[in-house]
Amino acid sequence: MIEGHGDDLYKYTRPIVANFSSNVYANADLSGLKAHLRHCLDHIGSYPEPEPYTLEARLASLYRLRANEVCVTNGATEAIYLIAQTFRPARAYILQPTFSEYADACRMHGHIVSALYSLPGEREGFLLPDDADLLWLCNPNNPTGSVVDKVWLEEVIRYNPRVCIVIDQSYESFTLRPLFTPAEGVNYPNVLLLHSMTKRYAIPGLRLGYVTGNEGLLSRLRLNRMPWSVNLLAIEAGLFLTGQEAFLYHAETISCLEEARWLAGALRALGGLEVWPTETHFMLVHLRMGGRASALKDYLAEKYGFLIRDASNFDGLDERFFRIATRGHEENRLLVNAIGCWLKEE
Amino acid sequence: MIEGHGDDLYKYTRPIVANFSSNVYANADLSGLKAHLRHCLDHIGSYPEPEPYTLEARLASLYRLRANEVCVTNGATEAIYLIAQTFRPARAYILQPTFSEYADACRMHGHIVSALYSLPGEREGFLLPDDADLLWLCNPNNPTGSVVDKVWLEEVIRYNPRVCIVIDQSYESFTLRPLFTPAEGVNYPNVLLLHSMTKRYAIPGLRLGYVTGNEGLLSRLRLNRMPWSVNLLAIEAGLFLTGQEAFLYHAETISCLEEARWLAGALRALGGLEVWPTETHFMLVHLRMGGRASALKDYLAEKYGFLIRDASNFDGLDERFFRIATRGHEENRLLVNAIGCWLKEE
Numbered sequence: 001m002i003e004g005h006g007d008d009l010y011k012y013t014r015p016i017v018a019n020f021s022s023n024v025y026a027n028a029d030l031s032g033l034k035a036h037l038r039h040c041l042d043h044i045g046s047y048p049e050p051e052p053y054t055l056e057a058r059l060a061s062l063y064r065l066r067a068n069e070v071c072v073t074n075g076a077t078e079a080i081y082l083i084a085q086t087f088r089p090a091r092a093y094i095l096q097p098t099f100s101e102y103a104d105a106c107r108m109h110g111h112i113v114s115a116l117y118s119l120p121g122e123r124e125g126f127l128l129p130d131d132a133d134l135l136w137l138c139n140p141n142n143p144t145g146s147v148v149d150k151v152w153l154e155e156v157i158r159y160n161p162r163v164c165i166v167i168d169q170s171y172e173s174f175t176l177r178p179l180f181t182p183a184e185g186v187n188y189p190n191v192l193l194l195h196s197m198t199k200r201y202a203i204p205g206l207r208l209g210y211v212t213g214n215e216g217l218l219s220r221l222r223l224n225r226m227p228w229s230v231n232l233l234a235i236e237a238g239l240f241l242t243g244q245e246a247f248l249y250h251a252e253t254i255s256c257l258e259e260a261r262w263l264a265g266a267l268r269a270l271g272g273l274e275v276w277p278t279e280t281h282f283m284l285v286h287l288r289m290g291g292r293a294s295a296l297k298d299y300l301a302e303k304y305g306f307l308i309r310d311a312s313n314f315d316g317l318d319e320r321f322f323r324i325a326t327r328g329h330e331e332n333r334l335l336v337n338a339i340g341c342w343l344k345e346e
Numbered sequence: 347m348i349e350g351h352g353d354d355l356y357k358y359t360r361p362i363v364a365n366f367s368s369n370v371y372a373n374a375d376l377s378g379l380k381a382h383l384r385h386c387l388d389h390i391g392s393y394p395e396p397e398p399y400t401l402e403a404r405l406a407s408l409y410r411l412r413a414n415e416v417c418v419t420n421g422a423t424e425a426i427y428l429i430a431q432t433f434r435p436a437r438a439y440i441l442q443p444t445f446s447e448y449a450d451a452c453r454m455h456g457h458i459v460s461a462l463y464s465l466p467g468e469r470e471g472f473l474l475p476d477d478a479d480l481l482w483l484c485n486p487n488n489p490t491g492s493v494v495d496k497v498w499l500e501e502v503i504r505y506n507p508r509v510c511i512v513i514d515q516s517y518e519s520f521t522l523r524p525l526f527t528p529a530e531g532v533n534y535p536n537v538l539l540l541h542s543m544t545k546r547y548a549i550p551g552l553r554l555g556y557v558t559g560n561e562g563l564l565s566r567l568r569l570n571r572m573p574w575s576v577n578l579l580a581i582e583a584g585l586f587l588t589g590q591e592a593f594l595y596h597a598e599t600i601s602c603l604e605e606a607r608w609l610a611g612a613l614r615a616l617g618g619l620e621v622w623p624t625e626t627h628f629m630l631v632h633l634r635m636g637g638r639a640s641a642l643k644d645y646l647a648e649k650y651g652f653l654i655r656d657a658s659n660f661d662g663l664d665e666r667f668f669r670i671a672t673r674g675h676e677e678n679r680l681l682v683n684a685i686g687c688w689l690k691e692e
Contacts, residue, residue: 010390034388042383043551044376044380044551048550050453080572204391204392205391205394205578222453227447228421228550228553
């Protein structure tokens with residue numbers, strides 16, 4: 001396990017009043033869920049299902065899949081480690097820069113890990129390196145916010161049938177670009193889609209994610225999982241949230257992306273910052289004029305109680321990168337002002 | 347993952363009114379904990395610590411250990427799988443019959459697994475088989491309720507310094523026989539002690555356990571663990587429970603063992619049952635006159651709403667074994683009557 005993820009508010013003595021450092025959705029209304037979980041606390045004296053069958057069946061029915069095409073996990077993180085464990089030892093390629101857990105999980109399980117910085121295109125016949133067994137990509141990608149063209153990705157999947165392609169769609173609710181639906185994913189023998197309830201519903205404390213994919217791949221994962229990995233309250237939360245009419249449609253996507261566009265524009269207007277184009281609600285920013293992201297992070301936390309993500313530990317990025325996730329408009333405005341002050345002082 | 351553990355109440359349509367099938371303590375008062383967790387629900391929007399540092403430090407301080415001599419896990423189950431993963435590939439011996447997860451975890455991680463039916467004694471120089479890398483034992487043992495003599499175990503540990511000895515003390519709060527304290531355990535370079543908050547506090551829904559052992563062994567485990575495996579509410583529960591004065595002393599042990607003695611006696615008095623001697627609050631029972639434990643289990647569930655554990659899938663046991671955990675006196679009395687009725691009908 002490495003250190004240096006976002007959401008590390010416990011490191012600061014001053015209370016964090018606005019957390020831009022993790023990509024969980026800031027404006028989720030959790031009141032209904034919390035009221036439900038208050039009742040569920042009466043059941044903590046019972047074991048959860050050894051594997052979350054009931055929630056898997058519910059998700060399958062919503063997505064029109066078979067129950068064994070869904071595997072519910074202890075956060076998407078368990079899915080990542082389970083996939084790395086199941087396919088070991090392999091030659092794994094990772095589309096970088098991206099979330100560091102894919103490489104960590106692969107190294108822990110003895111894979112040989114290499115970075116790819118772009119997918120093979122038409123000129124390369126869409127062919128991945130000859131020795132590839134596994135390809136990991138995050139789509140929309142953390143930390144860049146970019147989305148791979150769906151048609152391109154389909155070609156890569158089709159031309160590399162021997163490669164298991166893991167697509168982490170944890171941020172799928174926060175983009176308008178076309179992505180694979182679970183029902184499309186299961187048609188490929190070599191695709192696993194990762195999904196996160198954490199990001200969509202802002203419940204990282206509970207730990208709840210799931211994998212969809214064809215039965216053959218998922219039965220291999222199931223052989224490698226431990227029982228009771230998903231706690232009872234996470235399962236109950238999943239059953240509650242999937243029971244809401246809005247589960248398949250995220251009404252807030254558009255307003256959230258509009259706010260991200262405003263935030264990117266306001267940061268660019270400060271001068272001295274290169275804001276990478278994003279297709280989702282978070283964005284990667286480069287300190288063009290120098291200075292270190294870690295210094296900015298400490299300044300914002302200590303002076304304002306704002307937490308951002310120092311992105312210098314992502315493969316391929318340097319100490320001048322940071323990532324911020326969109327919050328409400330007023331908080332975003334205050335963050336822009338605070339960053340502006342730091343830029344002036346530097 | 348195999349099927350067939352206890353606590354499978356979801357399999358029956360009739361509500362289970364008394365669950366004797368899992369070894370969690372039946373009479374725990376969870377009201378204070380639940381009230382605390384109701385407040386903690388407000389924090390599910392934050393990530394838990396990537397590794398539960400704060401709770402590890404708390405446990406270390408209570409046991410007078412260093413913080414890196416404690417590793418908090420997603421139930422004791424995560425500890426079992428983490429140990430199997432860390433020491434792979436190995437030649438693993440398991441003291442049978444016992445909890446099936448040790449063998450499952452070892453097989454999943456490619457160990458060669460063999461059964462031992464007793465520990466080597468003085469005549470064998472306390473020596474384990476030459477090729478042993480790992481030894482797993484449960485103490486008090488599930489499902490037999492037996493406890494290994496502490497002095498004997500010390501000899502086995504001392505004479506086999508090359509073997510990592512994993513002692514699952516999940517039921518340590520429910521026996522009066524001497525066991526290793528965490529402070530004693532860390533003095534051995536080759537001992538890992540597993541502990542369960544689930545069993546002691548009856549909170550299997552939350553998933554909370556921990557390992558204690560010397561720094562060297564635990565640092566190897568830490569290299570193999572995924573981040574955020576323990577959810578935020580489990581961590582909060584651990585902080586709450588370890589903050590209670592009673593944490594280091596389980597006042598109910600004696601009454602619970604007295605009730606177990608009454609239950610064993612009443613079952614023996616029915617005739618036709620062999621009740622194994624137990625040193626803890628659960629017991630293994632053999633249908634001496636024939637009949638199948640699975641038939642008794644279905645009868646009790648469907649006719650009375652009582653759930654027992656069919657123990658026929660433990661290594662070395664047959665289809666006539668079942669396990670029951672002590673509950674309150676009135677429930678125990680009703681269970682004895684119900685089993686008596688089944689024996690008469692058979």
